[in-house]
Amino acid sequence: MKEKIKEFMESNFLFEFNDEVTEKTNLFTEGYMDSFGFIELITFLESTFDVKFQADELTGNKFGSVEAVIESLKSKGISDV
Amino acid sequence: MCEVLRCSKCVLSESFPGIKIDKHGVCNYCRDSLSLDEMNTTRDELKAKMSIAIDTNRNISEYDAIVAFSGGKDSSFTLKMLVEKHDLNCLAVTVDNGFLSDKALDNCRAITGSLGVDFMLFTPAPDFMMNMYRQSVSKDGKKLINRSALKRASAICNSCINLINNVMVKLALQHNCRIIAGGYIGGQIPSGAAVLNIDLLEREGMKKHLKDTYQNLYGKKADKFFYLRNDELKKYNPDKPLIVINPMLTLAISEEQIIDSIKKLGWVKTTDTGMNSSNCKLNDLGIALHYKEYQFHPYEAEIAEQVRYGIMDRQKALDKIKTIPQFDKLDWQMKKIGILINNE
Ligand SMILES: [Zn+2]
Numbered sequence: 001m002k003e004k005i006k007e008f009m010e011s012n013f014l015f016e017f018n019d020e021v022t023e024k025t026n027l028f029t030e031g032y033m034d035s036f037g038f039i040e041l042i043t044f045l046e047s048t049f050d051v052k053f054q055a056d057e058l059t060g061n062k063f064g065s066v067e068a069v070i071e072s073l074k075s076k077g078i079s080d081v
Numbered sequence: 082m083c084e085v086l087r088c089s090k091c092v093l094s095e096s097f098p099g100i101k102i103d104k105h106g107v108c109n110y111c112r113d114s115l116s117l118d119e120m121n122t123t124r125d126e127l128k129a130k131m132s133i134a135i136d137t138n139r140n141i142s143e144y145d146a147i148v149a150f151s152g153g154k155d156s157s158f159t160l161k162m163l164v165e166k167h168d169l170n171c172l173a174v175t176v177d178n179g180f181l182s183d184k185a186l187d188n189c190r191a192i193t194g195s196l197g198v199d200f201m202l203f204t205p206a207p208d209f210m211m212n213m214y215r216q217s218v219s220k221d222g223k224k225l226i227n228r229s230a231l232k233r234a235s236a237i238c239n240s241c242i243n244l245i246n247n248v249m250v251k252l253a254l255q256h257n258c259r260i261i262a263g264g265y266i267g268g269q270i271p272s273g274a275a276v277l278n279i280d281l282l283e284r285e286g287m288k289k290h291l292k293d294t295y296q297n298l299y300g301k302k303a304d305k306f307f308y309l310r311n312d313e314l315k316k317y318n319p320d321k322p323l324i325v326i327n328p329m330l331t332l333a334i335s336e337e338q339i340i341d342s343i344k345k346l347g348w349v350k351t352t353d354t355g356m357n358s359s360n361c362k363l364n365d366l367g368i369a370l371h372y373k374e375y376q377f378h379p380y381e382a383e384i385a386e387q388v389r390y391g392i393m394d395r396q397k398a399l400d401k402i403k404t405i406p407q408f409d410k411l412d413w414q415m416k417k418i419g420i421l422i423n424n425e
Binding site: 008012029034035036037040047 | 098100113228229230233270277287
């Protein structure tokens with residue numbers, strides 16, 4: 001599932017994970033994802049993992065990196081990532 | 082030129098980022114997108130959400146909304162909607178980027194005149210703008226443009242959009258106005274962006290690390306055009322975020338219907354802005370450069386969405402995205418911003 005998330009990010013945000021851009025990289029502050037890209041990411045996560053995030057769950061940079069996304073999914077009870 | 086493979090449903094090409102076309106010829110964007118019924122429900126929900134946001138944030142100061150108004154068809158229609166349907170007291174603001182078509186400026190005056198809306202024309206210093214465009218397609222300049230935004234628009238367009246957004250935010254703060262409206266249409270940005278809360282402190286924080294790059298490439302004026310000053314931020318109350326609305330994302334409306342509607346207000350089609358813009362004479366160069374680098378038309382995403390939901394017919398869509406402007410017809414634009422392209 002982690003690979004699926006990374007694949008989504010790579011193909012939708014036009015970059016590749018490597019030594020410089022890693023699972024820890026904040027894609028927001030490093031300029032790979034903008035607020036519209038963020039909406040696309042949330043839509044993808046909601047449909048792929050069958051979850052629904054509330055507005056207050058989307059604040060505070062909880063989806064900036066692959067690691068953060070996986071933590072957020074875990075907090076929703078999805079741990080098979 | 083050999084024929085590129087395209088989704089049989091929506092016209093996206095095989096070069097589009099993240100695309101996977103299945104054995105039935107249908108792409109993953111089509112497979113993952115909402116059905117027509119679901120889309121209609123979403124639009125209705127967004128409409129309701131937008132109306133609530135408008136009602137909560139109106140009647141606070143002399144203007145209810147600052148409207149990013151290019152004089153093009155979509156922002157003209159947006160302004161009409163805000164005034165006639167939502168009864169908002171708007172300030173329509175046009176940024177003259179140095180490539181604003183004369184006819185588009187006539188349209189700005191005609192539309193705001195017919196609707197009885199205050200109109201402001203802001204012309205940033207041309208030397209700044211031309212340098213900005215030149216840098217936007219340079220190697221370093223690309224660091225300033227979000228990768229995910231390049232799926233939706235060219236680098237040239239994106240640099241301009243970032244500047245215009247900042248101008249609108251500044252005006253909203255100056256006028257103590259909480260609504261900023263734009264004319265994005267379906268497919269240009271996700272439909273969830275019909276109503277967005279913008280936390281300005283967060284927004285500034287996210288751009289902080291780019292400040293040096295901005296200054297190196299764009300000079301001192303970069304601060305003014307891409308950031309907020311501390312005294313401006315002081316006017317902002319984080320408990321009352323700005324809201325950005327894009328009313329057209331709540332509608333299913335064709336290009337023809339839009340034009341019919343604004344014609345009645347005196348809007349006239351421009352002839353010098355290419356196939357995809359109704360106000361900017363630089364747009365075609367942005368498309369040509371984008372296509373050269375990424376091999377897909379920067380309007381593909383929005384046009385594909387319109388085809389997917391039956392708002393544009395497939396043939397018209399194909400005509401639009403298969404027509405890539407040629408560099409040899411874009412000589413004066415390249416000279417004006419100071420770039421050279423080797424024409425293979
Ligand atoms: Zn498709």
